[in-house]
Amino acid sequence: MLRDYFNFALGTISHRKLRSWLTMIGIFIGIAAVVALISLGQGFKQAINKEFEKIGTDKLFITAKSGFGAPGTNAAVELVEDDMDVVKRTQGIENIAGYLMVNSKVEFEDEVGFFLVLGMPEGDERRLMQETYNIKIQEGRGLRDSDEFSALITNGYAEKKLLGKNLKLRDKIEVSGKEFTIVGVIPKTGDPEFDRALVLPLDAVREISNEAERIDVILVKVVNVNSISSMAERIKSDLRRARDVKKDEEDFDIQTPEQLLGSFNDILDIVQAVLIGIAAISLLVGGVGIANTMYTAVVERTKEIGIMKSIGAQNRDILLIFLMESGLLGLIGGIIGVVLGFGLSFTVEFIAKSALGINLVEAYFSYSLLFGALAFSFLIGATFGILPARQASLMRPVQALRSK
Amino acid sequence: MKRSVIRLENVWKVYKMGDTHVNALQGLHLDIKEGEFLAIMGPSGSGKSTAVNMIGCLDVPTKGRIMLDQHDISRLDESELAQIRGRKIGFIFQQFNLIPTLTALENVTLPMIFQGTGEGERISRAKKLLGLVELGERIYHKPTELSGGQQQRVAIARSLANDPEVILADEPTGNLDSKTGSIVIDFLKRLHKADGKTIIMVTHDAALSRVAERVEFLKDGKIVKSLNNK
Numbered sequence: 359m360l361r362d363y364f365n366f367a368l369g370t371i372s373h374r375k376l377r378s379w380l381t382m383i384g385i386f387i388g389i390a391a392v393v394a395l396i397s398l399g400q401g402f403k404q405a406i407n408k409e410f411e412k413i414g415t416d417k418l419f420i421t422a423k424s425g426f427g428a429p430g431t432n433a434a435v436e437l438v439e440d441d442m443d444v445v446k447r448t449q450g451i452e453n454i455a456g457y458l459m460v461n462s463k464v465e466f467e468d469e470v471g472f473f474l475v476l477g478m479p480e481g482d483e484r485r486l487m488q489e490t491y492n493i494k495i496q497e498g499r500g501l502r503d504s505d506e507f508s509a510l511i512t513n514g515y516a517e518k519k520l521l522g523k524n525l526k527l528r529d530k531i532e533v534s535g536k537e538f539t540i541v542g543v544i545p546k547t548g549d550p551e552f553d554r555a556l557v558l559p560l561d562a563v564r565e566i567s568n569e570a571e572r573i574d575v576i577l578v579k580v581v582n583v584n585s586i587s588s589m590a591e592r593i594k595s596d597l598r599r600a601r602d603v604k605k606d607e608e609d610f611d612i613q614t615p616e617q618l619l620g621s622f623n624d625i626l627d628i629v630q631a632v633l634i635g636i637a638a639i640s641l642l643v644g645g646v647g648i649a650n651t652m653y654t655a656v657v658e659r660t661k662e663i664g665i666m667k668s669i670g671a672q673n674r675d676i677l678l679i680f681l682m683e684s685g686l687l688g689l690i691g692g693i694i695g696v697v698l699g700f701g702l703s704f705t706v707e708f709i710a711k712s713a714l715g716i717n718l719v720e721a722y723f724s725y726s727l728l729f730g731a732l733a734f735s736f737l738i739g740a741t742f743g744i745l746p747a748r749q750a751s752l753m754r755p756v757q758a759l760r761s762k
Numbered sequence: 763m764k765r766s767v768i769r770l771e772n773v774w775k776v777y778k779m780g781d782t783h784v785n786a787l788q789g790l791h792l793d794i795k796e797g798e799f800l801a802i803m804g805p806s807g808s809g810k811s812t813a814v815n816m817i818g819c820l821d822v823p824t825k826g827r828i829m830l831d832q833h834d835i836s837r838l839d840e841s842e843l844a845q846i847r848g849r850k851i852g853f854i855f856q857q858f859n860l861i862p863t864l865t866a867l868e869n870v871t872l873p874m875i876f877q878g879t880g881e882g883e884r885i886s887r888a889k890k891l892l893g894l895v896e897l898g899e900r901i902y903h904k905p906t907e908l909s910g911g912q913q914q915r916v917a918i919a920r921s922l923a924n925d926p927e928v929i930l931a932d933e934p935t936g937n938l939d940s941k942t943g944s945i946v947i948d949f950l951k952r953l954h955k956a957d958g959k960t961i962i963m964v965t966h967d968a969a970l971s972r973v974a975e976r977v978e979f980l981k982d983g984k985i986v987k988s989l990n991n992k
């Protein structure tokens with residue numbers, strides 16, 4: 359019986375093509391927007407999660423808390439080499455590295471730009487950095503302990519995208535007035551910030567930036583993955599003592615990749631929820647459009663309702679016929695919307711990857727998203743059709759038959 | 763003495779329109795026997811359609827009883843009435859009243875859908891009925907692609923879909939010329955004679971009323987004259 363009503367509704371909808379299309383526009387725009395946002399949001403989350411997996415779960419990141427400083431002074435709180443020594447003495451640490459990131463003026467021939475410069479430490483520290491950030495060499499070689507004024511560039515420079523000129527191995531560039539020779543090229547990682555950076559030896563960066571002591575990030579690898587949170591606590595209390603701050607008033611942060619990921623995911627969830635909420639408004643508008651169309655249909659087909667009742671349709675049958683019709687309006691709108699939505703998100707992925715070089719933008723596809731969206735659009739149609747359908751079902755047969 | 767199929771006992775129907783009351787039926791008595799062919803005549807506004815709607819369970823009286831198989835149906839709710847209509851009554855209207863978006867075949871299957879008949883049975887029965895009214899070649903035509911007489915024959919086929927005991931025809935030839943009208947009447951006669959259906963037909967045409975076994979004349983919502991043609 360439901361199948362018959364389904365066919366019946368399909369017939370009516372195709373009978374009034376123009377009106378049906380116009381009605382469905384609201385739904386398919388809304389569904390397309392929601393599907394695209396979920397697809398891109400989930401894809402982005404997955405890409406980020408993958409990045410964090412690469413870093414590994416046995417790492418801790420120690421940074422100065424931004425915005426903290428002695429009252430009355432402008433001096434930002436910093437971590438320094440001494441802090442690193444404190445951390446280094448903590449038991450259970452396998453390896454540790456400290457590095458510095460500064461913005462510097464980069465010149466090549468007559469091109470000038472300001473870019474992030476990463477000061478790469480030496481020896482074991484460098485190896486930990488390479489492991490953690492998955493730094494590979496595409497061309498030339500990596501930095502060595504003996505390097506003084508050597509530089510690694512990312513292939514954004516090699517592809518002429520950053521400085522406007524094509525940098526290659528053995529070119530000489532000036533960073534804050536000092537000359538560096540390019541010895542290696544790092545492939546694109548997909549992290550837009552890192553992909554714009556230059557990598558120089560830490561001592562050289564200290565010299566050009568006049569930062570003899572400062573450390574931006576202390577990277578710690580622990581021996582035992584399972585003890586990572588107790589290690590974080592231990593390092594915290596050691597640093598507290600060394601920096602002379604009270605508990606809960608720390609001027610530094612210790613974060614594990616999970617924590618970073620967690621807070622990142624929280625932010626992403628909120629952003630996504632807000633965006634989807636906005637998109638949902640258009641679904642609401644679409645639903646009201648369906649209700650409006652159905653009210654019109656009920657009035658127009660009053661006579662038909664009377665006829666159906668006279669040949670034995672119960673109120674329930676009329677209700678189902680109209681609900682099916684409004685649900686179907688939603689569902690067809692949803693099918694178009696889902697196709698458009700996934701089309702949009704895969705297009706965005708394609709453009710981001712091929713034209714902008716951003717690897718983190720990924721479209722996510724799943725059958726539960728697909729069928730969830732379809733079920734939801736049917737539900738919107740049916741829900742907004744309830745009142746018109748009820749009105750249709752409650753019509754008195756004689757009155758309905760008398761209408762023209 | 764034949765069994766009563768439907769009996770109207772002192773039936774009143776009052777339409778309230780603001781302050782004015784229209785008494786469409788004023789104490790109507792009507793006893794319809796199994797297998798009889800009854801014609802109802804009377805001037806416009808005399809309550810013929812209102813009476814037919816009562817007989818067909820489309821409406822309930824303001825006062826009085828409607829006995830169907832010894833049960834009073836005047837207090838049943840809309841869904842119960844719909845079930846009785848679907849199974850026991852077949853309607854034929856002056857304006858044919860087919861669903862314009864459906865083909866002839868679909869129009870005839872529709873009453874069976876409401877009774878939950880299976881698809882295969884529905885279609886074969888609908889085809890048979892359309893063959894009976896000599897429209898076997900037109901089953902996939904929409905109402906707009908059929909002449910008035912053909913549409914009314916589809917309506918006759920539809921009225922027979924659930925094999926009802928009673929066929930109610932409210933001015934079935936009112937929108938047809940006399941030649942096509944007489945074809946429709948011939949089908950009704952055949953249903954009466956061959957299938958033993960109980961037929962109640964409203965008409966303005968005295969000539970047509972002669973096919974009926976009995977004619978009741980209505981005026982101001984009451985029977986004013988009865989005529990036996992047997």
Ligand SMILES: Nc1ncnc2c1ncn2[C@@H]1O[C@H](COP(=O)(O)OP(=O)(O)OP(=O)(O)O)[C@@H](O)[C@H]1O
Nearest residue numbers: 777779784785786805806807808809810811812813
């Ligand atoms: N729904 C209604 N609301 C108000 N008055 C109605 C309604 N239906 C019928 N009437 C009135 O009831 C009276 C009987 O109407 P009915 O349709 O039964 O007449 P009829 O004999 O079938 O007339 P006709 O030959 O013109 O079809 C008329 O005065 C009509 O105006």
Ligand SMILES: [Mg+2]
Nearest residue numbers: 810811812932
């Ligand atoms: Mg009438």
